[in-house]
């Protein structure tokens with residue numbers, strides 16, 4: 548697997564081991580394993596250490612499971628129904644300054660993304676995978692999860708142990724492999740953005 552994702556420069560293997568499978572073993576996940584992932588997310592950097600993220604979770608088959616699952620679109624539901632946990636990542640668009648006045652937090656999504664990535668890396672380290680899902684009904688999620696307007700619904704994460712690709716419908720089996728990446732030179736530049744690669 549990591550052979551396929553060969554880095555141009557040597558990096559920690561964990562970065563290459565993390566990927567987004569859709570075949571999951573439909574089994575429970577110990578609370579301590581899920582919380583180890585949350586612990587990793589907790590240590591993510593954020594602007595002014597504001598920690599604007601909020602994580603809402605459901606273990607498969609608990610009292611929240613059907614509500615969480617129903618918020619995904621039908622494609623994502625078709626495979627995420629086998630996950631061990633579903634986690635919604637939210638982020639607060641505002642924060643209170645020292646005077647108690649609400650200020651906008653321009654990097655709230657960026658910070659939450661960093662935390663979600665830390666979660667995914669810890670999941671990988673523990674032998675799980677976390678697959679990000681943006682294909683969901685955002686308005687329904689806001690309502691069902693009681694999220695006020697000044698908190699953004701970012702993504703959902705499907706967390707679980709990987710199953711054999713053969714457990715997926717035929718159409719998804721062919722896509723069940725780690726993807727590669729563009730060459731470094733197409734995304735990383737010395738100095739200003741070259742005109743020919745904009746936008």
Ligand SMILES: Cc1cc2nc3c(=O)[nH]c(=O)nc-3n(C[C@H](O)[C@H](O)[C@H](O)COP(=O)(O)O)c2cc1C
Nearest residue numbers: 565566567568623678679680681682683702725726
């Ligand atoms: C913000 C975001 C939204 C995504 N939404 C979906 C989704 O709705 N359904 C899905 O199957 N995968 C989704 N993915 C997974 C990406 O397709 C995947 O991360 C990308 O192809 C890179 O592959 P890798 O994660 O296996 O390295 C999403 C990933 C991100 C970061």
